Amino acid sequence: MPIAVPSNGASTPKPKILIPEKVSLDGLALLQASFEVHEKKGLSAEELKAIIPEYEALIVRSETKVTADLLNAAKRLKVVARAGVGVDNVDVGSATKHGIIVVNSPVGNINAAAEHTIALLMAVARNIGDASSSIKAGKWERSRLVGVEAKGKTLAIVGLGKVGLTVARIANGLGMSLIAYDPYANPSLAAAASVTLRPALAELLKEADFLTLHTPLIASTKGMIGATELATMKNTARILNVARGGMIDEAALLDALNAGTIAGAGIDVFTSEPPEADSTASRLISHPKVVATPHLGASTVEAQENVSIDVCQQVIAILSGELPRSAVNAPIILPEEYRTLQPFVQLVEKMGSLYTQHYSPHINPSSKSFRTTFDLTYEGALATLNTTKPLFAALVKGLLTPITSSDGLNINIVNAEILAKERGILVNENRSRENVEDKPYSSFVTLRARTSRSTSQSRTPSPELKRTISQATIPQDQDDQVIQGFVSANKPYISRLDRFKGEFIPSGTLIICRNFDSCGKIGFVGSELGKAGVNIKFMNVAPLHEDEEGKEGDTEGNEALMILGVDRPVGDDVVKGLISEQGVLEVSVVTL
Numbered sequence: 001m002p003i004a005v006p007s008n009g010a011s012t013p014k015p016k017i018l019i020p021e022k023v024s025l026d027g028l029a030l031l032q033a034s035f036e037v038h039e040k041k042g043l044s045a046e047e048l049k050a051i052i053p054e055y056e057a058l059i060v061r062s063e064t065k066v067t068a069d070l071l072n073a074a075k076r077l078k079v080v081a082r083a084g085v086g087v088d089n090v091d092v093g094s095a096t097k098h099g100i101i102v103v104n105s106p107v108g109n110i111n112a113a114a115e116h117t118i119a120l121l122m123a124v125a126r127n128i129g130d131a132s133s134s135i136k137a138g139k140w141e142r143s144r145l146v147g148v149e150a151k152g153k154t155l156a157i158v159g160l161g162k163v164g165l166t167v168a169r170i171a172n173g174l175g176m177s178l179i180a181y182d183p184y185a186n187p188s189l190a191a192a193a194s195v196t197l198r199p200a201l202a203e204l205l206k207e208a209d210f211l212t213l214h215t216p217l218i219a220s221t222k223g224m225i226g227a228t229e230l231a232t233m234k235n236t237a238r239i240l241n242v243a244r245g246g247m248i249d250e251a252a253l254l255d256a257l258n259a260g261t262i263a264g265a266g267i268d269v270f271t272s273e274p275p276e277a278d279s280t281a282s283r284l285i286s287h288p289k290v291v292a293t294p295h296l297g298a299s300t301v302e303a304q305e306n307v308s309i310d311v312c313q314q315v316i317a318i319l320s321g322e323l324p325r326s327a328v329n330a331p332i333i334l335p336e337e338y339r340t341l342q343p344f345v346q347l348v349e350k351m352g353s354l355y356t357q358h359y360s361p362h363i364n365p366s367s368k369s370f371r372t373t374f375d376l377t378y379e380g381a382l383a384t385l386n387t388t389k390p391l392f393a394a395l396v397k398g399l400l401t402p403i404t405s406s407d408g409l410n411i412n413i414v415n416a417e418i419l420a421k422e423r424g425i426l427v428n429e430n431r432s433r434e435n436v437e438d439k440p441y442s443s444f445v446t447l448r449a450r451t452s453r454s455t456s457q458s459r460t461p462s463p464e465l466k467r468t469i470s471q472a473t474i475p476q477d478q479d480d481q482v483i484q485g486f487v488s489a490n491k492p493y494i495s496r497l498d499r500f501k502g503e504f505i506p507s508g509t510l511i512i513c514r515n516f517d518s519c520g521k522i523g524f525v526g527s528e529l530g531k532a533g534v535n536i537k538f539m540n541v542a543p544l545h546e547d548e549e550g551k552e553g554d555t556e557g558n559e560a561l562m563i564l565g566v567d568r569p570v571g572d573d574v575v576k577g578l579i580s581e582q583g584v585l586e587v588s589v590v591t592l
């Protein structure tokens with residue numbers, strides 16, 4: 001849910017942002033006005049863990065390991081921003097569970113990575129590394145350092161995404177013949193870049209004069225080029241890796257280079273960075289047939305400017321309660337749609353909270369004794385939006401917040417689905433474009449809870465929910481509870497609560513009384529509250545919905561709800577005093 005940036009009054013501390021790596025000042029300058037920005041390089045994992053509880057945002061590149069352990073220690077963190085593409089150094093699953101948004105900069109350094117790949121291709125083809133060391137050592141070795149041309153050679157690309165396609169376009173200009181393996185590639189983009197797709201990696205490897213890797217480091221790409229794969233390649237083939245170290249088996253590549261079954265390699269990334277002395281990676285780096293760079297793919301002035309501005313803008317958006325444009329673990333929502341959804345997010349959260357507080361102790365949304373299915377129906381203009389995920393998240397937040405300790409869960413669109421699943425909360429979202437013509441507002445939301453007992457044992461009220469006191473019995477199997485609401489002038493209204501219709505603003509402390517719709521009830525409740533020193537700010541009477549009037553069982557005639565907004569929390573003794581022979585049947589106190 002939105003995160004408010006505290007107003008910058010003298011006494012309100014600015015939210016803190018931690019930057020433990022070198023990130024371009026172009027973006028950081030945008031943060032200075034509203035946030036406290038701490039650049040702290042060279043922190044150990046322990047030092048980082050010790051200070052992370054203070055921070056609301058963490059901006060990293062590839063060096064900082066954002067582990068589950070670090071995220072568990074973070075108390076206020078709302079966003080981890082990766083100033084670059086790869087998020088393999090961030091435990092995204094753990095961030096998601098904590099409701100922490102992970103963002104990256106998916107395009108800012110693409111060109112830099114592609115150009116670096118081409119630089120390594122040329123350097124490997126023309127022995128630039130070896131030749132440079134040789135001449136600096138005072139040698140003049142023209143015949144030993146004869147290279148090969150790129151023109152006419154086959155460049156085999158694994159991973160035809162943003163970097164892969166950019167490499168293809170540049171290599172096309174060099175006169176190379178292009179093939180690629182990527183099971184998820186867009187065939188028309190491939191064709192437009194003159195790339196022929198191969199259905200299997202094995203086929204691609206056999207044909208490659210140059211092999212270049214451009215996939216993310218994920219389970220299916222880890223170790224994808226090992227001894228078996230290298231053995232199928234031409235002796236004259238050269239390998240480039242500007243993606244991630246773990247994708248090539250470094251020991252197998254070193255063996256192949258030593259055996260002369262692979263002609264050379266250009267490597268920017270390593271399994272462990274920086275590589276340890278005397279490791280396989282360090283032997284690869286010093287190999288004469290290898291041109292190596294220290295993870296420089298994204299290290300251009302232009303790329304660093306781009307990614308820094310990109311992620312800093314997203315951090316500002318998130319800490320200001322808006323959605324980022326490149327969230328790795330949250331849905332992308334168009335700004336226009338987000339603006340439309342905002343007041344309904346508030347409404348649906350209130351509906352969820354009202355549900356949990358008003359119907360407890362009968363029903364706890366995450367109770368094991370009852371199985372409750374929530375139908376959330378959007379009517380009218382809301383039904384036409386592409387995504388309603390913020391509304392789903394708002395419902396889960398509303399349902400769970402009243403029964404969760406305040407320092408407990410940070411519930412938002414990032415983790416709402418996981419939390420709902422963990423707690424067995426089932427929500428069906430429905431869209432209906434019907435029935436709005438006869439209603440005064442363009443969008444309505446209806447929450448219908450269908451509860452059935454999942455065990456025969458009767459349930460004791462959950463201790464967190466004992467604020468509701470009632471003469472009523474636990475609802476019978478299959479009873480439905482209905483809460484309906486709408487938004488007017490950006491304010492949420494509840495327009496129906498179960499069998500009763502009546503408009504009230506779900507805000508502050510509300511006393512909801514169910515009583516027989518007969519004379520004297522208002523006076524009785526008013527005088528009881530007066531005796532207790534409770535001031536009534538507003539009062540609404542919600543009669544029975546027309547479908548319900550005069551139903552069987554209403555022995556004293558119809559019932560009504562009385563909703564009173566009061567100026568202070570109301571004790572159980574006052575509530576008990578209201579339930580009486582005077583015809584007040586049930587009372588609940590909710591804080592919204």
Ligand SMILES: NC(=O)C1=CN([C@@H]2O[C@H](COP(=O)(O)OP(=O)(O)OC[C@H]3O[C@@H](n4cnc5c(N)ncnc54)[C@H](O)[C@@H]3O)[C@@H](O)[C@H]2O)C=CC1
Nearest residue numbers: 086113159160161162163182184214215216220242297298
């Ligand atoms: N060395 C450096 O400084 C830099 C490295 N990178 C790395 O480059 C890599 C690619 O980046 P982008 O092109 O932006 O990503 P992308 O997401 O646009 O493209 C990745 C492509 O890999 C494909 N792919 C996924 N699994 C595959 C598999 N098992 N086999 C074949 N293809 C597979 C996907 O379908 C996708 O088309 C990332 O690992 C990123 O971290 C990016 C920028 C700078």
Ligand SMILES: O=C(O)C(=O)COP(=O)(O)O
Nearest residue numbers: 061062083084085086298
């Ligand atoms: O963007 C990427 O994926 C990169 O690998 C760039 O890493 P860096 O930000 O230079 O540490």
